[in-house]
Amino acid sequence: MNKSYKTFSSLSALAAALLLAGCANLAPEYQRPAAPVAGDWPSAAKPAEAAQAPKVAELPWQQFYAGDARVRALIELALQNNRDLRVALLNVDKARAQYRISDAARWPTVSAGLSGQRSPASNGSGTINGVYQAGLQVTAYELDLFGKLKSNSESALASYLATAEGQRAARLSLVAGVAAAQLNLQAAEELLTLSRQTLATREDSLKLSRTKFDVGAASQLDLSSAESAAGAARASLAAAQRARDEAENALVLLVGQPLPASLPAAQPLQALQLPRVPAGLPSEVLVGRPDVLQAEQQLRAANANIGAARAAVFPSITLTASAGTASTQLSDLFRNSAWSFASQILMPIFDAGRNQANIEVAKANQGIALAQYEKTVQTAFREVADALAGLATLDEQLGGQELQARAEAQRLALVELRFGNGVSNSLELLDAQRASYAAQQALLQVRLAKALNRVQLYKVLGGGAADEAKPAS
Numbered sequence: 001m002n003k004s005y006k007t008f009s010s011l012s013a014l015a016a017a018l019l020l021a022g023c024a025n026l027a028p029e030y031q032r033p034a035a036p037v038a039g040d041w042p043s044a045a046k047p048a049e050a051a052q053a054p055k056v057a058e059l060p061w062q063q064f065y066a067g068d069a070r071v072r073a074l075i076e077l078a079l080q081n082n083r084d085l086r087v088a089l090l091n092v093d094k095a096r097a098q099y100r101i102s103d104a105a106r107w108p109t110v111s112a113g114l115s116g117q118r119s120p121a122s123n124g125s126g127t128i129n130g131v132y133q134a135g136l137q138v139t140a141y142e143l144d145l146f147g148k149l150k151s152n153s154e155s156a157l158a159s160y161l162a163t164a165e166g167q168r169a170a171r172l173s174l175v176a177g178v179a180a181a182q183l184n185l186q187a188a189e190e191l192l193t194l195s196r197q198t199l200a201t202r203e204d205s206l207k208l209s210r211t212k213f214d215v216g217a218a219s220q221l222d223l224s225s226a227e228s229a230a231g232a233a234r235a236s237l238a239a240a241q242r243a244r245d246e247a248e249n250a251l252v253l254l255v256g257q258p259l260p261a262s263l264p265a266a267q268p269l270q271a272l273q274l275p276r277v278p279a280g281l282p283s284e285v286l287v288g289r290p291d292v293l294q295a296e297q298q299l300r301a302a303n304a305n306i307g308a309a310r311a312a313v314f315p316s317i318t319l320t321a322s323a324g325t326a327s328t329q330l331s332d333l334f335r336n337s338a339w340s341f342a343s344q345i346l347m348p349i350f351d352a353g354r355n356q357a358n359i360e361v362a363k364a365n366q367g368i369a370l371a372q373y374e375k376t377v378q379t380a381f382r383e384v385a386d387a388l389a390g391l392a393t394l395d396e397q398l399g400g401q402e403l404q405a406r407a408e409a410q411r412l413a414l415v416e417l418r419f420g421n422g423v424s425n426s427l428e429l430l431d432a433q434r435a436s437y438a439a440q441q442a443l444l445q446v447r448l449a450k451a452l453n454r455v456q457l458y459k460v461l462g463g464g465a466a467d468e469a470k471p472a473s
Contacts, residue, residue: 026146033374035282042389056458057462059463061458064275064463065274069264070263071179073263078174078255078256081257088166088171091166099160101156108138135322135339141320143318143319147308148307152308154304158301159297159298161300162297162301165290165291165293165294168290172459173459176455178254182251183269183448184452185250186267188240188244189244189266191240192240195237195241199233202232205229206226206229208226209426222425222426226426226430229430236437275454277458286377290462290465296373301369302365305366309362312355318343318346320343321340321341325337380460388457394449394453398447401442404443407439408432408436415432
């Protein structure tokens with residue numbers, strides 16, 4: 001009865017020690033820093049929008065790209081096969097496991113064991129002494145009186161959540177990257193078509209110039225100008241073909257596999273319609289972006305590390321305990337109870353300033369994380385402001401470019417008619433061809449810029465972020 005009471009008392013003492021663990025937390029109280037940006041977007045960048053429009057973060061990418069079946073199919077393939085996204089997902093799994101390892105240190109490790117020892121008696125009588133033990137053991141469990149283990153666990157948790165937010169940011173970037181890559185490929189395809197048409201037109205002009213030169217109706221200057229124009233068109237076609245192939249290679253890398261032949265047909269840039277999205281207020285947009293949330297979790301981790309560094313200055317208490325049975329005879333092993341309980345207190349006295357230096361390092365890392373968080377917020381603000389500025393001006397630029405392209409096309413048609421009748425010379429024709437081709441190229445680039453602006457605006461406003469699964473803490 002007395003042995004049972006002692007065993008119960010020891011276990012009760014161990015339980016009381018466990019309850020004492022984590023009584024203190026020396027980490028600074030965390031507060032989200034104020035955003036170092038203006039309370040609203042620049043006035044020149046604010047589009048006229050309906051106040052009741054839904055938030056962009058709540059708009060899934062499937063809905064935003066609903067008008068382009070090819071882009072949707074490519075995004076689906078990329079989400080399945082992109083290697084960078086796969087690495088990001090594996091990093092989340094790794095960070096989650098590291099958090100579990102760190103959190104497990106806050107709890108005792110209980111092991112079951114069976115041991116036996118036999119040795120001859122020291123008096124030389126030939127008697128064999130034996131000791132057999134069986135039971136449960138807790139080895140070197142540290143009481144977390146000053147919150148060191150808790151701070152380490154909180155830091156690991158914040159690091160895991162930061163990694164998870166980084167994965168969400170990578171996913172949103174991949175969605176936007178695939179859409180932009182497809183738009184670039186479509187623009188390259190249209191530029192290649194335009195280059196082929198231009199080359200065909202200039203080769204026809206060259207044939208006509210040769211015919212005129214052979215009959216004496218054109219000079220050597222006219223023929224050389226036509227040859228120069230045809231050569232320039234041929235060089236432009238080669239460059240357009242190379243740009244098209246490079247654009248496809250970039251898209252294949254993002255998708256993670258060769259482009260299937262069964263993909264839906266691409267839409268011409270002129271016919272592409274992407275929805276306008278409401279900007280909202282910076283305070284609503286920025287705090288919901290995964291990259292900003294990632295930076296904030298990194299700041300939380302650095303904040304918790306200060307608590308762990310401070311706790312290392314205080315004494316550490318470790319416990320070792322066991323409870324079970326013991327006997328000198330194996331047959332009587334489970335008849336006699338046995339227990340042990342030991343504690344150790346270590347107080348740093350002289351460490352050559354190591355602990356204080358660790359505190360200073362933790363504080364410096366916290367300051368770095370704070371500056372990185374503020375820089376992330378400022379970068380996000382600028383990205384949105386730039387995208388809104390493009391949204392406010394690209395429509396007007398596109399209208400002006402379309403007007404110029406039509407005017408240059410009409411001028412080219414009139415010059416070609418006059419040249420065929422011998423009224424205009426080859427230099428006038430060459431100038432009109434170059435101007436029309438340049439206007440068509442510029443129009444194509446503005447159409448691409450407008451489409452990319454919508455894609456970029458949707459991304460920088462956190463488009464689809466609310467549709468992504470939040471990391472589990």
